[in-house]
Amino acid sequence: MDEPVIAKMKICLLGDGAVGKTSLIRRFVDDVFTDDYLLTIGTKTSKKKLIIKMKNPEREFHLSLMIWDIMGQISFRKLLHPTYLKGAKGAILVCDLTRKETLDNLDDWIDSLYVERKVMPTVFVANKSDLENKHAFGTAELESVASVYDSPFFLTSAKTGVNVEKAFQALGEKLVEEMFVAGSISPSSKPKLSESAIASNYQY
Numbered sequence: 646m647d648e649p650v651i652a653k654m655k656i657c658l659l660g661d662g663a664v665g666k667t668s669l670i671r672r673f674v675d676d677v678f679t680d681d682y683l684l685t686i687g688t689k690t691s692k693k694k695l696i697i698k699m700k701n702p703e704r705e706f707h708l709s710l711m712i713w714d715i716m717g718q719i720s721f722r723k724l725l726h727p728t729y730l731k732g733a734k735g736a737i738l739v740c741d742l743t744r745k746e747t748l749d750n751l752d753d754w755i756d757s758l759y760v761e762r763k764v765m766p767t768v769f770v771a772n773k774s775d776l777e778n779k780h781a782f783g784t785a786e787l788e789s790v791a792s793v794y795d796s797p798f799f800l801t802s803a804k805t806g807v808n809v810e811k812a813f814q815a816l817g818e819k820l821v822e823e824m825f826v827a828g829s830i831s832p833s834s835k836p837k838l839s840e841s842a843i844a845s846n847y848q849y
Contacts, residue, residue: 647703647704647705649696649704649705649706649707650704650705650706650707651706651707651709652706652707652708652709652824653708653709653711654708654709654710654711654734654735654820655710655711655713655732655733655734656710656711656712656713656733656734656735656736656737656816656820657712657713657715657729657730657733657735657736657737657758658670658712658713658714658715658736658737658739659715659736659737659738659739659754659755659757659758660738660739660740660741660747660750660751660754661740661741661744661746661747661750662716663741664739664740664741664744664747664772664773665739665741665772665773665803666714666715666739667689667714668772668803668804669737669739669770669772669801669803669809669812670689670691670712670714671803672803672806672809673693673712673809673810673813674691674692674693674712676806678803678804678806689713689714690711690712690713690714691711691712691714692709692710692711692712693710693712693813694707694708694709694710695707695708695710695813695814695817696708697814697817697818697820697821699818699821706817706821706824708817708820708821710813710817713729713733715729715730730757730758730760733758733762733765734765734766734820734823735765735766735767735768735816735819735820735823736758736765736766736767736768736816737767737768737769737770737812737813737816738751738754738755738767738768738769738770738796739770739771739772740769740770740771740772740787741771741772741773742771742772742773742774742776742779742780742781742782742783742800743773743776743779743780743781744781745781745782745786748771748782748786748787748790751769751790752790755767755794766796766816766819766820766822766823767794767796767816767819768796768797768798768799768812768813768815768816768819769787769790769791769794769796769797769798769799770798770799770800770801770808770812771787771798771799771800771801772801772802772803773802773803773804774800774801774802774805774807774808775802775804775805775807784798784800787800796819797812797815797819799811799812799815
């Protein structure tokens with residue numbers, strides 16, 4: 646196998662307040678969970694390296710993710726500043742399995758996301774799968790929304806960690822696929838991209 650391709654990517658987590666965006670990030674980045682609810686004011690950012698192994702062609706990608714946790718209150722969504730989404734290469738759309746309206750509202754979040762780009766890799770996540778006796782919808786409803794955008798979907802639990810890694814991994818794979826489509830990298834290209842070559846596409 647060739648040497649790994651190195652790239653930096655900005656991604657965003659979008660969804661209504663209290664759906665668990667911050668908890669999902671903390672589970673993914675630090676493998677921890679807390680029941681305390683902390684209101685995100687504006688945005689928070691976290692970093693995490695993700696290794697994607699592709700089979701066709703056989704290449705390994707080392708993605709340095711800058712993960713933006715976007716405030717989920719409705720008033721903020723309506724005034725979502727383009728600066729927060731500028732330069733984003735992908736997004737995870739998060740809803741709460743115990744609140745059906747958070748699934749219905751994902752279309753509005755996607756509208757905000759697509760102001761920056763018309764096409765962007767996305768993954769849909771319905772969080773709080775551990776609260777089985779409180780679910781207001783299920784897999785079929787989530788799949789119905791995700792299929793419109795040709796996106797993978799997962800039922801996750803930030804508390805137990807179920808499918809959290811898989812959701813981020815799925816987004817990473819879609820990001821790599823887009824790199825091939827966009828011509829940023831090809832099977833015959835040099836095995837490693839310098840950080841300076843892609844810095845202009847990476848927002849801190």
